[in-house]
Amino acid sequence: MSITTPQGFRAAGVSAGLKANGGKDLALVVNDGPRHDSASVFTSNRCKANPILWSQEVVKDGVVRAVVLNSGGANCYTGAEGFQTTHAVAEQVAGNLGIGAIDVVVCSTGLIGLANPRQNLLDGVDEAYAGLGDHGAEAAEAIMTTDSVSKQVLVEGAGWSVGGMAKGAGMLAPQLATMLVVLTTDAVVPAADLDAALRAATRVSFDRLDSDGCMSTNDTVTVMASGASGITPSLPDFIEALTQACTDLAMQLLRDAEGADHEIAITVLNAATEDDAVEVGRSVARSNLFKAAVFGNDPNWGRVLASIGTTDAAFDPADLDVAMNGVWVCKQSTPHADPATVDLKQREVSVTIDLKAGSERATVWTNDLTHAYVHENSAYSS
Amino acid sequence: MSITTPQGFRAAGVSAGLKANGGKDLALVVNDGPRHDSASVFTSNRCKANPILWSQEVVKDGVVRAVVLNSGGANCYTGAEGFQTTHAVAEQVAGNLGIGAIDVVVCSTGLIGLANPRQNLLDGVDEAYAGLGDHGAEAAEAIMTTDSVSKQVLVEGAGWSVGGMAKGAGMLAPQLATMLVVLTTDAVVPAADLDAALRAATRVSFDRLDSDGCMSTNDTVTVMASGASGITPSLPDFIEALTQACTDLAMQLLRDAEGADHEIAITVLNAATEDDAVEVGRSVARSNLFKAAVFGNDPNWGRVLASIGTTDAAFDPADLDVAMNGVWVCKQSTPHADPATVDLKQREVSVTIDLKAGSERATVWTNDLTHAYVHENSAYSS
Known part of the structure; x- marks a missing residue:
């Protein structure tokens, strides 16, 4: 093969x-x-x-x-x-x-x-x-x-x-x-x-x-x-x-990403356009704060919403839903299920974001931000 | 006061x-x-x-x-x-x-x-x-x-x-x-x-x-x-x-940035517009690879150029100059002074980028990406 x-x-x-x-x-x-x-x-x-x-x-x-x-x-x-x-x-x-x-x-x-x-x-x-x-x-x-x-x-x-x-x-x-x-x-x-x-x-x-x-x-x-x-x-x-x-x-x-402990799939649902879905997914994938939280097994959905808010995608800031590993920790932009019920210990983490603005979707993948990432990229030139 | x-x-x-x-x-x-x-x-x-x-x-x-x-x-x-x-x-x-x-x-x-x-x-x-x-x-x-x-x-x-x-x-x-x-x-x-x-x-x-x-x-x-x-x-x-x-x-x-070891001032010279200068400076300030390199005291100018290349600013990719702490490690997009002569041990680091595209300038400030940053933002919710 x-x-x-x-x-x-x-x-x-x-x-x-x-x-x-x-x-x-x-x-x-x-x-x-x-x-x-x-x-x-x-x-x-x-x-x-x-x-x-x-x-x-x-x-x-x-x-x-x-x-x-x-x-x-x-x-x-x-x-x-x-x-x-x-x-x-x-x-x-x-x-x-x-x-x-x-x-x-x-x-x-x-x-x-x-x-x-x-x-x-x-x-x-x-x-x-x-x-x-x-x-x-x-x-x-x-x-x-x-x-x-x-x-x-x-x-x-x-x-x-x-x-x-x-x-x-x-x-x-x-x-x-x-x-x-x-x-x-x-x-x-x-x-x-x-x-x-x-x-x-x-x-x-x-x-x-x-x-x-x-x-x-x-x-x-x-x-x-x-x-x-x-x-x-x-x-x-x-x-x-x-x-x-x-x-x-x-x-x-x-x-195989350098030093990663988690693979994170960020799926954006019900976007007005596929581009919007990708833009929102990428904004979360680029948040060092969110990625460090995942490394710490902390289901910090506030950092997800803060990232979504930096985009130009169509959505109502007061009506966003966010799930982590299937648990809807945020509904209508307010706390919903107890984040303590989200188990982030396994390598694969899913974040689901419902924009309620249309019918398009996309998934963006990223990794968590870890000590090993910092080590690999500071200790060696590449 | x-x-x-x-x-x-x-x-x-x-x-x-x-x-x-x-x-x-x-x-x-x-x-x-x-x-x-x-x-x-x-x-x-x-x-x-x-x-x-x-x-x-x-x-x-x-x-x-x-x-x-x-x-x-x-x-x-x-x-x-x-x-x-x-x-x-x-x-x-x-x-x-x-x-x-x-x-x-x-x-x-x-x-x-x-x-x-x-x-x-x-x-x-x-x-x-x-x-x-x-x-x-x-x-x-x-x-x-x-x-x-x-x-x-x-x-x-x-x-x-x-x-x-x-x-x-x-x-x-x-x-x-x-x-x-x-x-x-x-x-x-x-x-x-x-x-x-x-x-x-x-x-x-x-x-x-x-x-x-x-x-x-x-x-x-x-x-x-x-x-x-x-x-x-x-x-x-x-x-x-x-x-x-x-x-x-x-x-x-x-x-006082969380967990930082270095303050980095990225100054962009001779930009076509001030917006261009800010965009280029910010692209470098957002590069985790570059920020991790500074934490490792590694004057990795390749990561600077790779960041500049992601922008829409006016410049000739084959004619960029980059200095770190005053040492021009890259001239006309090729290696110049020996990076080993750049001492990054002190907290304050300067990166100077000459775009040769105009007469505007701007400075953007950032920090390095350190183990302590990952620790602070993974171990505690904030």
Whole structure:
């Protein structure tokens, strides 16, 4: 169950010497076709890393034949030298495969402002090329940074499948997390349909993760379709499978968020618009006070209402209902069930907010704010 | 040097039994005139506490004769009963003073969703009235919640002065912090001028504190002018004094932020507009990753750039300069001086960002994200 389970894909994960601990740090994923349709979404951060600047050009024609990814350095804010490194890596992949560099997506992750050692990367590409095979698991391992586990998924269709891998354990914020994702499928899906499917899938999965409100400079999600199964699923069927794969990976990212003790699902009901529901959910997901309260197993619904009040969504401030783990602790903006009856000890916490302003809904996911989060992000650069 | 230093004001701070530890928890500030000009600003949170709903009506005519404040309960989301408590407290003050309740501002602070014991408040008002005098310090003490010290200020004009007191130690966020502030002056300042002066002063002081990104439901800043000095300063002179008082109190709040190890001043230079400068400064002030890095004495400028990139301000992502404590660690969006030369051990940290997009500037203040912050906000409800 990996990115190499769908037919037409090979991968490798090797040690190029970027990680100080000698672990795997370079992954190569190749689409052997017969088709090379692709779609990608990137961070909406205006400060983009060099691999993003390169890959945005690569994906424009809807054709991607390979994705090369490295951990151990984000190649962000490293100047012209850094961009040349990205370009050289794409050329090295292309030279080995006998394709054009303009069909090679490059992804990097790690510390900002740190130049990646170019020769290590080029040698790593050669080694990865030599080792290409059914090695999706090794590739997933090679893109880990502060991740404690590698993340993979497989969703089966009727004679076709979607495979995926992801890395990310913090900076999980709107419009993508610090997160690299590669998805593969052997279904026949023209690039335009892939693009529509990817946007539909990421909109309700990765885009609704908001672990710590911080948006990365390097986020990339790329899907490649080889068409090797010869089967053309209906677009709704494909969107459903791709959304399932993205949601599964998103939940794996959430559960591995740096230092978190709780996964928190904030569901906003009866909003006037879906955007309102997302805005309200995100406002709660960004409240350090609320997140610290959850860490302390304190069902502090006042902090939920204070967050809702900062939004422009449609609602009556005097008529809000809030439940935590199914207990309606606040009805009509006044105390209702005794908060002491809410048990927050288990990892999974649900917050339900009824805006009573319409019929739309959305769920936003976040984590609690813990000592371990502060420790991980103060004791180490990342 | 307190709110009772300017002529025409009396105050008291008493224990009404709201605080479990028996500490002072009710303050009364009275303007004995001859003039009763006033101006106020309130939280922009749409979820407002009952005292805000009441006081917004009180201040409309520019006349305020007294402010009564309690700690030990925010009286927020306590329903109609809670509003009646606020009204009853105003009536009790008015009855004692022989004035109308509609000239009495009420402020409350503490836990949301908790009903304040009405009789305790009414008895406390009577006791405070009986003890009115030059007791600004006691009043400042009575409004403390998680504050470790009381906050007071005095700014001297030519024959007139501005006194102030504040409480607040967290939720210091845009458009006011969780914060109650009373300012007094014996200058002659008509209500319309007071309003203009207060908005000018808070815009560059309290509004630019962003300790933890959380916005309170109860924030109130009220200024009263007694005219007792008989002196009418020029409006610019008065604005300058009021801004100085507000900035001094804001810095006292910043230094007392819950669990903070560092005060961080983020100054944005050469912005196209002042709004751009504030937006960029605030984006950095809200980055948990950056704030945790400062706690770890790590001059992680990559996290600064990643935050800038989330804004809509005018700048070239490839041409940003960033200094920490005066060391330009990033020039033209590439590494410059060695970050190891930046010493972050002292409490005061400066971040300077050059947007190279215009000539406007602004400073936003925040704190680092520490274990103590997580502890204070997870171990106790507030």
